[in-house]
Every structure is written in structure tokens, then in C-alpha cells.
Amino acid sequence: MKEAYWEHRPHGADIGVCGMGRSKAEAFEQAALALTAIVTDPDSVADKKVIAVSCDAPDDELLLVEWLNALIYEMATRRMLFARFEVQIDDHKLAGKAWGEAIDFDRHELAVEAKGATCTDLKVTREKSGLWRAQCVVDV
Amino acid sequence: MDLKRLQRQAENEWWITPHGKMRVPAIIFASEALMRDMDDKVYEQVTNVATLPGIVKASYAMPDAHWGYGFPIGGVAAFDPDKGGVISAGGVGFDISCGVRTLLTGLTLEELEPVKARLAEALFRKIPAGVGSTGELSLNQQEMEAMLLGGARWAVQRGYGTKADLDRTEEAGCIAGAEPDQVSDRAKKRQHEEMGTLGSGNHYLEVQHVAKICDAAIATAFGVSQGDIVLSIHCGSRGLGHQIGTEFLSRMAATAAQSGIDLPDRELACAPIHSPVGQAYIGAMRAAINCALANRQIITHLVRQAFSEVFPRAELPLLYDVSHNTCKTEDHIVDDKTMRLFVHRKGATRAFGPGHPTLPASLGGVGQPVLIGGTMGTASYILSGTRQGMDLAFGSACHGAGRSMSRHQALRQWRGKDVIEKLAYRGVIIRSRSMRGVAEEAPGAYKDVTEVVEAADRAGLARSVARLEPVICVKG
Numbered sequence: 344m345k346e347a348y349w350e351h352r353p354h355g356a357d358i359g360v361c362g363m364g365r366s367k368a369e370a371f372e373q374a375a376l377a378l379t380a381i382v383t384d385p386d387s388v389a390d391k392k393v394i395a396v397s398c399d400a401p402d403d404e405l406l407l408v409e410w411l412n413a414l415i416y417e418m419a420t421r422r423m424l425f426a427r428f429e430v431q432i433d434d435h436k437l438a439g440k441a442w443g444e445a446i447d448f449d450r451h452e453l454a455v456e457a458k459g460a461t462c463t464d465l466k467v468t469r470e471k472s473g474l475w476r477a478q479c480v481v482d483v
Numbered sequence: 484m485d486l487k488r489l490q491r492q493a494e495n496e497w498w499i500t501p502h503g504k505m506r507v508p509a510i511i512f513a514s515e516a517l518m519r520d521m522d523d524k525v526y527e528q529v530t531n532v533a534t535l536p537g538i539v540k541a542s543y544a545m546p547d548a549h550w551g552y553g554f555p556i557g558g559v560a561a562f563d564p565d566k567g568g569v570i571s572a573g574g575v576g577f578d579i580s581c582g583v584r585t586l587l588t589g590l591t592l593e594e595l596e597p598v599k600a601r602l603a604e605a606l607f608r609k610i611p612a613g614v615g616s617t618g619e620l621s622l623n624q625q626e627m628e629a630m631l632l633g634g635a636r637w638a639v640q641r642g643y644g645t646k647a648d649l650d651r652t653e654e655a656g657c658i659a660g661a662e663p664d665q666v667s668d669r670a671k672k673r674q675h676e677e678m679g680t681l682g683s684g685n686h687y688l689e690v691q692h693v694a695k696i697c698d699a700a701i702a703t704a705f706g707v708s709q710g711d712i713v714l715s716i717h718c719g720s721r722g723l724g725h726q727i728g729t730e731f732l733s734r735m736a737a738t739a740a741q742s743g744i745d746l747p748d749r750e751l752a753c754a755p756i757h758s759p760v761g762q763a764y765i766g767a768m769r770a771a772i773n774c775a776l777a778n779r780q781i782i783t784h785l786v787r788q789a790f791s792e793v794f795p796r797a798e799l800p801l802l803y804d805v806s807h808n809t810c811k812t813e814d815h816i817v818d819d820k821t822m823r824l825f826v827h828r829k830g831a832t833r834a835f836g837p838g839h840p841t842l843p844a845s846l847g848g849v850g851q852p853v854l855i856g857g858t859m860g861t862a863s864y865i866l867s868g869t870r871q872g873m874d875l876a877f878g879s880a881c882h883g884a885g886r887s888m889s890r891h892q893a894l895r896q897w898r899g900k901d902v903i904e905k906l907a908y909r910g911v912i913i914r915s916r917s918m919r920g921v922a923e924e925a926p927g928a929y930k931d932v933t934e935v936v937e938a939a940d941r942a943g944l945a946r947s948v949a950r951l952e953p954v955i956c957v958k959g
Binding site for chain 1: 750
């Protein structure tokens, strides 16, 4: 099976994030990296501090929206960027950790802030390749 | 878009006949060229909006319409609360009450030219812009509540601007019915350090010169002449609005089915106006509208301070402040009867015609100023609302150019440094902390704003008054 990865998907006004992983949880972790990449290059972010994030939702797709929105909230209120994620999902309940650091205007080239994850182009599915896909459009 | 699926009712008016679950027609205002380039998703979304309960007359899309969240961006729809009408968080958008205000400066391009680099520096230093920027003002709980209730009126009371500014702001600077208690602690926390900040993305502050007058009489009423310098600010309700949008989108998605609403698209999440969720959202959304009005008012104050460093005697009166992501309660005449409706405008500007009772007397009886943001390399426009527009689409017009290219594509095509150098060669100063942000916002990534404005004018939605071209742009 292929390695996990993330990518951005084109959208007219905003940006689609997509995480692919060997498990649903890993796809969620990769989608979170794609979220960071909207704001800055994830490789420029050091994993100095860890925070815990938890959320739940009626289904997997809304859980992805909740997870990304929880991270957007933490980024906005802590003025932090995140570079590494760990996710556990159990019955539409997510317990996650995010490692990152405070924004450093000298070191991080910042593009645009994420306003919120949306239900547009929203999918959490297992592909024929066996990889899980977790994707949606993020309003910027 | 495949035009065979629509009926052309007028040169710039295209109808989608009700079919399937549509309760009313869908109407797109655009030229044939704009229609051909328009995303098929606009067809799908404007059609979906037409299926929502309580919709009145039609589901509309403006000439700059593009793929949005449930509603198209550039979408307008009015709902009757007494016929099961709904309110939709997606129909307002995440950046609640995002809008544009334009200030007059009393200066000419000739006076600005020798000192424009100094002014650009002063504006860039004074107005917090970009990801992670914070304002100097942080509000305690009591002041946060007062701001959410009072909007720009609160800001003026705290010394950020003048009473004359309020006269030239929609809702006189403060929308009634805001309910700070419906705004979550998380939304308030997200706003804590963001008062008086511009934000990022397509938000900007731009010094512009009036390059062309299209309607001399209305331009005179607006106090605008060829060669004048004006300044426009484009931003919204910042983190507070984003968080309210996020939370209510989830709440409405979870409760729509219980309310008997059959959603063709989850992103169309909505709630009956007469429902606890609907009422809670309306109270919170109005608080976010006040937050946006206060935010633009504080930035106005900072702009005036920056200007005074270079032009100590300059006064910067407000021409007008418009919001283009809202749902407002308005009276409209439908089938010869006055109806109180909830009018959603998502990426659409209110464009009330001459004599409308909510317009300030100081406008001299012309239609309201409609402020259309362009790109940092092309142009912006001032339009004026028309009487005809009141019947066409509940007094609404376009809001901007609309992107023609994704951010991803733009990044592959341009480098921020090159964009800045190219514009500098043309005499436009760009100041931004983010080269990547500048590349994503490159002028070439947007549609031709002139074509959008001409279509709005020809359709009768609003009348072109003046073309503005950029001189200095501070990008978020």
C-alpha cells in the first residue's frame, strides 16, 4: 500500500485539503498537514509544543470538519502553527494531539489564514487502493 | 456553463425554469461572455437555493457569481418567515458582514505622487494586516458585549471616528437585534486580539485614484471627481464571524432534517426563521455584523492617523460602508404588497435605489453607493443603486471581480516579488508581509472586474458611477 500523503485540491475561491492515509486516523492527520500548508510551509514549523484536541460528530465526514475547525480555532487563538499530528478515532469520537510552535514572523512565510472548514467537496472514504481519503474545502 | 439549460430573458438576464424540487425560478444576471465562463457549480447551487422553504420570487446570482458553500458566492435569496422561510449560515458565509468602505480624502493624484511611498509606509505600519497579526485593542467581557451590541456606534463612542461616519454606514453603524449571549465564548475568544485588524486573503486597504467618471450627476452627489484620491478598506468580522459561521453551519446541518427540511446539499444547512436554532443564529449573526462594522470603524480611525502623518490637514470623510455577506430583515414590495423578508446576500452588495427610506438624506436622493472591490492591479468601482434594481433582485448588485483561477494555480504561475515589481513599474506600491499571499492574489487570478460591473449596469442592478485605480495597496 502507498505511503500516506496530503495534497491541495483546486477550488475557485478557496482551497481544498486532502489527506490520504493507511487508516482513517492517518488520513485525518494528513488532512491537518494540508490545512497547515494553506497557511505556511509545514516543513518550516518546529514541533516544540503539544496541545490536545478532541471532538465528536454524528458521522465520519462531519468529524473531519470538526477536527479541522478545532485546529483552526487553536491556530487562531494560540497564534500557533502545527507541524505534526496524532489522531485516534473511536465511534465518531476523535482524540488528537498537535505539535507546533508560536508564529515567528521572521521564520514562517505566512500566506493566508483559514476561516473555517466546510462541507463542500467533503469526503471520508476508503479508496480501491486501500488508502483512506479525508477531504473538504477550507474557506480562506 | 452550458447555456442551453437556461432561457435568456434579457441581454444580461438568464432564467432557469423551475424543475424538480425548485419552488421558484433561478435567475442569473450576467453577459453572455461571463455566463460561458461561469462555473457549472453556480447553476447547481442557484438551483438548489430555489428549493428551500419560504423562498420568495426567485433565487438570484449576480454577474460575479462563482462556486460557494451551498449558496453560490454572488447569491441573493429572500425568505418569508411566515411561509416556513429559512435562514442559512452558508447563505451568509463565514466572514459575516465582510464589506467595503470608501473614504474621500480631498487630495488629488498630483498631491499624492511625491509622498506616496511615505504614505504607504505609514499605512503599512499602522494597520495590522496578515496572518497572525493582532490589534492594539483587546476587549474585556463587558466591552466585548458593548461592541457586539453597538457596532460602529460603539467604536465612535470610544473615540474611533465621528458621528458623520455613522450616517454613511448601512444600519447607521449598528444593526438592531444583536444577541451577544448567542455568541459562544470560543467566538469571543477568537476575536479577543483581532479588533482593528484587516485579516488576510482578499482583504486589503487601498489608496485609489478616480480614473474615470461614468455618471457625473451621481458622482457629484457622492463628492467624487476625476483625479481625486480615495481610500477603500475591505475586511469583515474577523475570527468572531468565522467561528459563528463554523458553529452554526454544524448546528444547522444537524437539525435541518428534524425541522423537515430536505437539503439537496449538506452545505445548504439552514433552519426555519421561526425556530430556536434560526433565532439563535440571527442574534449571533447580527452581533457579528456589529463586530464587522466596529472593525472597519477602528481601521478607519487608524487610517486617519496614518494619513495625518503625511497630510496633517487632510480630512477623510466616509463616502459609504457596505456589507456583502449578510442576511437582513427588509421590506420589499412583492405582487403589490409590502412584505417583511429575510434577504440573504452572499458575496452580493445591497444596492437600494434613490429615495429608499433607509438611505441618509445627505446622499441627496440618489441611490446608495455600491462599492465593488477589484484587484490590486486592475480597478475597483463605485456604483449606485437603482429603482429598477429594487424589483430585479431585492435591491442587490455584484460585490467584486471573483476569482478566475485557484490559489494553487496562481502560486504556480506567479511569484510575489515579480508581481510587486511589475506593479511598481506601473506606479502601484504594494505592501505586504507575505510574498506567497501576493502571488495567490495576483491580479491575473481574477476575472475582469470591468466586465462584471458593465453587466450589473446593463442589467439595471446598479449604475456605474466611477472607476478607481490603485495607487497603494496594503494586502492582508
